[in-house]
Amino acid sequence: MARVFSGIQPSGELHIGNYLGAVQNWVQLQSQHDCIFSVVDLHAITQAYDVATLAPRTVEMAVGLLAAGLDPERCIVFVQSHVPEHTELSWLLNTVTPLGELERQTQFKDKAQRQESVPAGLLNYPVLQAADVLLYLAALVPVGEDQLQHLELMREIARRWNSRFGNGFTFPEPQPLLSTTKRVLGLDGQAKMSKSLGNTISLFDSPETIWQKLKPAATDPARVTRKDPGNPDLCNIFTIHQGFSPPATQEQVAHNCRTAGWGCLDCKRVLADNMIAALTPIRERAQELRARPQRVTETLRAGAAKAEALARRTMTEVRRRMGFLDPREA
Ligand code: TYM
Numbered sequence: 054m055a056r057v058f059s060g061i062q063p064s065g066e067l068h069i070g071n072y073l074g075a076v077q078n079w080v081q082l083q084s085q086h087d088c089i090f091s092v093v094d095l096h097a098i099t100q101a102y103d104v105a106t107l108a109p110r111t112v113e114m115a116v117g118l119l120a121a122g123l124d125p126e127r128c129i130v131f132v133q134s135h136v137p138e139h140t141e142l143s144w145l146l147n148t149v150t151p152l153g154e155l156e157r158q159t160q161f162k163d164k165a166q167r168q169e170s171v172p173a174g175l176l177n178y179p180v181l182q183a184a185d186v187l188l189y190l191a192a193l194v195p196v197g198e199d200q201l202q203h204l205e206l207m208r209e210i211a212r213r214w215n216s217r218f219g220n221g222f223t224f225p226e227p228q229p230l231l232s233t234t235k236r237v238l239g240l241d242g243q244a245k246m247s248k249s250l251g252n253t254i255s256l257f258d259s260p261e262t263i264w265q266k267l268k269p270a271a272t273d274p275a276r277v278t279r280k281d282p283g284n285p286d287l288c289n290i291f292t293i294h295q296g297f298s299p300p301a302t303q304e305q306v307a308h309n310c311r312t313a314g315w316g317c318l319d320c321k322r323v324l325a326d327n328m329i330a331a332l333t334p335i336r337e338r339a340q341e342l343r344a345r346p347q348r349v350t351e352t353l354r355a356g357a358a359k360a361e362a363l364a365r366r367t368m369t370e371v372r373r374r375m376g377f378l379d380p381r382e383a
Pocket residue numbers: 058059060061062063070071072073074075076093096181182183185186194195196197198199200234235236237238245246247
């Protein structure tokens with residue numbers, strides 16, 4: 054069974070972008086692969102953040118993942134900062150990471166541009182991400198399209214470490230796994246759906262809110278009047294249909310869009326119904342989990358213990374290959 058690793062930041066909101074781009078895929082993968090999923094709180098502190106809400110956001114993200122269908126009997130779910138080997142390996146990998154590659158990362162450039170003083174942690178963010186995956190010798194990384202550049206760099210870091218130190222122990226070069234909805238735009242149709250841009254539909258929005266948000270959402274910009282035929286391939290609403298509607302409905306939607314048989318509101322109503330049907334049980338499970346916070350923290354504690362055991366094994370090999378004095382021999 055191939056080892057799978059992926060992570061999600063405790064942004065405070067599981068939305069249909071990160072759900073369709075990644076988490077829905079995680080739920081499917083857990084029955085066929087050896088899966089490890091992490092709430093990556095150490096990544097979340099690379100930008101200005103609210104200290105008081107970091108821990109509750111971390112728990113809330115774990116609640117979301119479990120409610121969405123991650124099953125701790127079939128995969129490991131844990132909080133990144135609970136396994137200190139992530140930061141240790143990250144430091145070691147920093148020493149083989151080319152600075153130029155870090156400076157070229159689009160996500161770094163975007164985020165750095167938006168602030169006056171850029172912390173080094175933001176630049177080194179992808180090194181920590183590489184450590185996350187390499188620590189568990191994972192072969193596959195289910196992510197959305199926005200993470201592909203980080204994965205390319207991760208493979209470069211693995212190659213460099215392997216060629217310098219990999220004598221009898223090497224890191225696999227992890228490959229991305231994309232879903233069909235690898236890039237969900239925000240409801241404004243401008244940028245990717247993201248909590249920080251306020252253009253999301255949350256997995257926990259009520260049926261009324263889902264409909265209120267969908268109604269004004271951007272569609273194919275060329276479709277100005279009801280009679281204009283549209284192009285589903287240029288419509289974010291159609292992308293979301295691909296995540297929530299069965300194939301026959303998708304075909305019907307695409308046909309009625311191209312022939313202007315339906316208006317955009319007709320198409321959105323069908324989508325709203327399918328979304329509400331899919332999300333209602335997730336929302337209800339999340340409510341149950343929130344009512345039993347101890348069960349969630351216990352799941353995370355058990356997950357961290359399992360992850361830690363695997364991480365420790367890798368670090369013993371890594372430390373040895375890099376020539377450190379074994380503390381037991383000192
Ligand atoms: P994050 O927390 O921004 O997003 C979590 C996952 O959701 C995907 N995603 C999307 N996919 C499609 N459309 C969208 N609008 C959308 N928004 C988010 C992301 O691609 C991601 O797969 N750096 C990572 C977290 C991370 C990680 C890792 C991932 C840390 N270590 C190791 C994989 C492996 C991030 O910020 O994801």
